[in-house]
Structure formats: C-alpha cells, structure tokens
Amino acid sequence: MKIRIAYIEEPPFYWTAADGSTTGADIELAEVVLRAIGVSSIEYQKTSFDEFLPGVAGQSWDMNVPIFITPGRAKLATFSVPVWAIGDGFLVQHGNPKALVSYESVASRSDARIALIAGQVQIDTAKSAGVTDSQIVIFKDQPTAVDALLAGKVDAYASTAVGNRVIAGANEKLEAVAHETRKDGRLPLGGFSFNKSNHDLIRAVNEQLRKYIGSPDHRARMAKYGLVEAEIDPVVG
Structure with a gap:
C-alpha cells in the first residue's frame, strides 16, 4: 500500500x-x-x-x-x-525590544508588526485579541517569516511555542516567548x-x-x- x-x-x-x-x-x-x-x-x-x-x-x-x-x-x-x-508563542529578536508577550500586547502597540502564515489559526487568534490588519504581515511559510523578523521588517512571528523554542535555540539573535496558558488550562x-x-x-x-x-x-x-x-x-x- x-x-x-x-x-x-x-x-x-x-x-x-x-x-x-x-x-x-x-x-x-x-x-x-x-x-x-x-x-x-x-x-x-x-x-x-x-x-x-x-x-x-x-x-x-x-x-x-x-x-x-x-x-x-x-x-x-x-x-x-x-x-x-501545543500552545502559541512568539519568536522575537533577542531582548524582545517591544516587550511583545501576547497578542494583546501587539494590539496595544500601533507600531508593532506581527508575521503570520497564510491560512494558519494564529491569524484568527490575533484578530480576536484586537490585532489590526495593518499590524499583520502575511507570509507564505516559516522560513520567509523568520527572515523578515531577522531583517527587522516585523517585530514578532507567531507560531507554536515548541517550534519557536527550536528556532531560537539555533539562532542567538532570536528568542522564544511562550504565551500564558488559557484560563481553562487546555491547549x-x-x-x-x-x-x-x-x-x-x-x-x-x-x-x-x-x-x-x-x-x-x-x-x-x-x-x-x-x-x-x-x-x-x-x-x-
């Protein structure tokens, strides 16, 4: 088969x-x-x-x-x-210059830009937290989104917490920020x-x-x- x-x-x-x-x-x-x-x-x-x-x-x-x-x-x-x-998290430049720790923290800063992948659930999650269309930059895949983050074109890349941990572990210019667990504790x-x-x-x-x-x-x-x-x-x- x-x-x-x-x-x-x-x-x-x-x-x-x-x-x-x-x-x-x-x-x-x-x-x-x-x-x-x-x-x-x-x-x-x-x-x-x-x-x-x-x-x-x-x-x-x-x-x-x-x-x-x-x-x-x-x-x-x-x-x-x-x-x-698996929960969500952000990948940010080392030191997290804009202190982005949640979708809400992105929404609270009009100068913050977040990278998201076309079709992924993080788009709806970000918008439901108040992130505006003007703050969202859509990419076709993870590699292009990470490249944009490294180039300073965006301030955070939203993906899975585990994926971000792995990427940050391999690149000293980046760090992973895990989001808080939902109130009901479910992932x-x-x-x-x-x-x-x-x-x-x-x-x-x-x-x-x-x-x-x-x-x-x-x-x-x-x-x-x-x-x-x-x-x-x-x-x-």
Missing part, C-alpha cells in the same frame, strides 16, 4: 533536510504508524499551508501532516485522534487530516495512534525534536 502525505517547511514538525529527505517529529510519527498498519511506500508532497485541506479534499494526496484541529477545518477533512497539544490540539471518504485509512491510523501515543518509544522520538511531556500528556488516551 502506498500513501502520499503533504507537508510544509515548519521545523521541528516537518521540513526538508539538507539531503533532500523529509524529516521532523510528525514525519517520524507518520512513518512509525503507517509502517505498523502495513504501508509499504510513503511519498511526501511539499505544498503550502493554505493548500493542505483543499489538496486532501480533492484527493491530490492521501493525508496531511498534523495541523491544529478546528471546527471549520473539520468541515473539509476528517481529523485523526489528536497527536499533540489547542493537532492531528493528521484525511479525505472524508478514506474511511479504511482513517480507522487504521486512529487504531494505531491510540496504541502508540504516549508509549516510551513515542515519547523518546518526540523528545528528539523538542516536544515536552506537557505537549504529549493531554492527548494520551
């Missing part, structure tokens, strides 16, 4: 390595799970974030790497059981997504994920990419 998976460039979850191979925490998770259910060939399709759901809905590929699960997205594709629970959940008619694959992947998520092997693999226990424990069944 051959499976086609779409991904984008967003370390530490998924990215193209220097040798041209596809790697990352969610890529490794996909390979472990798919091999366990009998998949013999996995093909990776690099795409853009805003093409994830239209692509899988149109059967251009079989599944997407994990992204945040939202009611709107669930209308277009079927999501797997959650595979991680947004992410999962693989599939064409709604692909019932057999969805069922098989979910059965294997329920067995594997939270196991010692799973935790060890995720730890290599910077995912901590608090980002795994909420999705352990």
Whole structure:
C-alpha cells in the first residue's frame, strides 16, 4: 500500500533536510504508524499551508501532516485522534525590544508588526485579541517569516511555542516567548487530516495512534525534536 502525505517547511514538525529527505517529529510519527498498519511506500508532497485541506479534499494526496484541529477545518477533512497539544508563542529578536508577550500586547502597540502564515489559526487568534490588519504581515511559510523578523521588517512571528523554542535555540539573535496558558488550562490540539471518504485509512491510523501515543518509544522520538511531556500528556488516551 502506498500513501502520499503533504507537508510544509515548519521545523521541528516537518521540513526538508539538507539531503533532500523529509524529516521532523510528525514525519517520524507518520512513518512509525503507517509502517505498523502495513504501508509499504510513503511519498511526501511539499505544498503550502493554505493548500493542505483543499489538496486532501480533492484527493491530490492521501493525508496531511498534523495541523491544529478546528471546527471549520473539520468541515473539509476528517481529523485523526489528536497527536499533540501545543500552545502559541512568539519568536522575537533577542531582548524582545517591544516587550511583545501576547497578542494583546501587539494590539496595544500601533507600531508593532506581527508575521503570520497564510491560512494558519494564529491569524484568527490575533484578530480576536484586537490585532489590526495593518499590524499583520502575511507570509507564505516559516522560513520567509523568520527572515523578515531577522531583517527587522516585523517585530514578532507567531507560531507554536515548541517550534519557536527550536528556532531560537539555533539562532542567538532570536528568542522564544511562550504565551500564558488559557484560563481553562487546555491547549489547542493537532492531528493528521484525511479525505472524508478514506474511511479504511482513517480507522487504521486512529487504531494505531491510540496504541502508540504516549508509549516510551513515542515519547523518546518526540523528545528528539523538542516536544515536552506537557505537549504529549493531554492527548494520551
């Protein structure tokens, strides 16, 4: 059985390595799970974030790497059981010159500019906190957004807290600022997504994920990419 998976460039979850191979925490998770259910060939399709759901809905590929699960997205594709629970954060220049620690802090400064990726949930989150369109700069992917931050074209890049930790750890000019946990203590959940008619694959992947998520092997693999226990424990069944 051959499976086609779409991904984008967003370390530490998924990215193209220097040798041209596809790697990352969610890529490794996909390979472990798919091999366990009998998949013999996995093909990776690099795409853009805003093409994830239209692509899988149109059967251009079989599944997407994990992204945040939202009611709107669930209308277009079927999501797997959650595979991680991750909060937002900012990537800023070292020293955080404008003291940006939340979306609200961006909204309170008319001179603050925030980088966001087209199609990602952070756009709605920022706007709901009062960030205006004039403060938002949309980029096609993570690398271009980070380059803009380093060049001083924006003051912060909003993404996942774990992703920002990894980027900041590799670049001394940057630092990661995690946002406060929501009052209810819950973190947004992410999962693989599939064409709604692909019932057999969805069922098989979910059965294997329920067995594997939270196991010692799973935790060890995720730890290599910077995912901590608090980002795994909420999705352990």
